[in-house]
Amino acid sequence: MTGSPQRLDRASAILLAKFVALTFLGFFDLGLPLGTLAPDVLAMGFGPAMVLTVIGIQSLVTIASRHRAGTFCDRAGARRTMLAGLSAATVAALLYLAVELRPVNAPAALVALLLAARILLGLAESLVLVGTLAGALVTLGPGRSWQVLALQGAAMHLGLILGVLAGMRIEDGLGPLAVPAAVVIVPLLAMALAAGIAVPDRPPSAARIAILDVLGRISQPGMILALATVPVAGSVLLLMPSVAAEHWRMPWPAFGALVLGYLCARAGAWRWRGRSVGASLLLLSLGAELCGQILLLTADGAALQLIGAFATGLGYSLVFPILGMAVLQRFPADLHGRAIGGYSAFQDLAIGIALPGAVLLLAWRDPGHVFGVGVLATAGAWVLALSYTRRDLTIAIGGGTG
Structure with a gap:
């Protein structure tokens, strides 16, 4: 249930702003490499089919893992879920960086690393989205569900769109290594923000559905x-x-x-x-x-x-x-x-x-x-x-x- 609508006091507004910033950073990080993936895969000598595979596999993993992420959140808590997702995003970012550094001249190995990064990002997206939304809903209470969904949704959509644009601009202005470097930095900033957000403990859900x-x-x-x-x-x-x-x-x-x-x-x-x-x-x-x-x-x-x-x-x-x-x-x-x-x-x-x-x-x-x-x-x-x-x-x- 969502409860009766409630207005936000100052403390609640500040707390909601932190969750919104966390969601924005998480999805901004997801968007950063999207605009550069196709040129990278084509430069390795692969065709459009591999481009679509690399881009689409993250969505498949996200969809497949979403129910599990929700179950984990209901049982382990929103804060642990957020931090787990951001940790997965950081590991994925390091794999992106390894691909751009080209440690070996083996396209198959490089695209395998890229696919592994995309799979990890799919899992990270599920955990970050569920963790931030559930954390805000629990912390702010059911009477503020509309504010949570309205602002968190905006942060999610705009973070992804602006991340794509920023990634293309960063690569054009600073070179190909700048994008994976940014993809490493952003989740670390988000983790620092998440560590400072206190989410009330709620008894772990024993419900099975x-x-x-x-x-x-x-x-x-x-x-x-x-x-x-x-x-x-x-x-x-x-x-x-x-x-x-x-x-x-x-x-x-x-x-x-x-x-x-x-x-x-x-x-x-x-x-x-x-x-x-x-x-x-x-x-x-x-x-x-x-x-x-x-x-x-x-x-x-x-x-x-x-x-x-x-x-x-x-x-x-x-x-x-x-x-x-x-x-x-x-x-x-x-x-x-x-x-x-x-x-x-x-x-x-x-x-x-x-x-x-x-x-x-x-x-x-x-x-x-x-x-x-x-x-x-x-x-x-x-x-x-x-x-x-x-x-x-x-x-x-x-x-x-x-």
């Missing part, structure tokens, strides 16, 4: 989240300046418009204290995202592209926290780690499919096909959400500091 039972409770909101994530993943790839320069006149403003729309929705919802608007807000959000994708698909000028990018970010922004609140309401507090872990895995599944799929579409087809897929996916999410909200989905939103 089968993964199929968890999936049964979260499958519908999870599928809505996955379908809503597909167009955003494709849009982020297409609007990323290094790619978009080939297709659009104003790549940086369009990318900025998407991020601005995302932030505007979060800022607006933060002020809606105590309103039970889950169903209507979910449908409105998905409708805005659908309009944005249609505009991006049909845009014949920079102005429509900017509006479409803004609407896409605006619409997608609140989907994760709205459905996350609905998921938490279906589980007791001692199973929240497994609940939020399983729910967020649908987002990873969508990203793991959408990004390689968008790369293939770019190679074989006009970029408009990526937005065409986005239109279909968002329309499917809206139809599923309409069916889901007929059960009178009401979510009390609490926000603001007080």
Whole structure:
């Protein structure tokens, strides 16, 4: 259960800010190498199939390990889960560094190290995400679940996007060794921050719940989240300046418009204290995202592209926290780690499919096909959400500091 909405006092706001910073650092670290992986693999002499394998294996590991990460968190505690995830990320970063140092002239050995790093990062992502979300929910209490999901979700999405951009800029400006060096430093900073966060001890959960039972409770909101994530993943790839320069006149403003729309929705919802608007807000959000994708698909000028990018970010922004609140309401507090872990895995599944799929579409087809897929996916999410909200989905939103 999530409890009645509560306003944040000063101490709670500072504590939430620490969890948000920790989540941002964790996902910023995950994003740093993403923009440089494809050139590295191609430089070793491998083809597109290996590129897709190296990029996609992390998502597969993340999805496969999410339920286990949630179980570990519910039993061992959020703080240990966070530190375990950041430790795995640090080891993965050292493997990245070894690959860039090229200690041997053996492409097969180097790509094996790279795959090992990606596997470790997949496990790290599961542990960091579940640990930070569960830790914030336990520490701040059920009445502040909306604030936790809204801000933690924003830190997760923006950390990943900005990490990708920063990684490409760092490599361009400082050389190939700078990215793995940064990937080593960031989790160490996050570990120092996590070590200073006191998470209240909660009796370890003795509850057993089968993964199929968890999936049964979260499958519908999870599928809505996955379908809503597909167009955003494709849009982020297409609007990323290094790619978009080939297709659009104003790549940086369009990318900025998407991020601005995302932030505007979060800022607006933060002020809606105590309103039970889950169903209507979910449908409105998905409708805005659908309009944005249609505009991006049909845009014949920079102005429509900017509006479409803004609407896409605006619409997608609140989907994760709205459905996350609905998921938490279906589980007791001692199973929240497994609940939020399983729910967020649908987002990873969508990203793991959408990004390689968008790369293939770019190679074989006009970029408009990526937005065409986005239109279909968002329309499917809206139809599923309409069916889901007929059960009178009401979510009390609490926000603001007080």
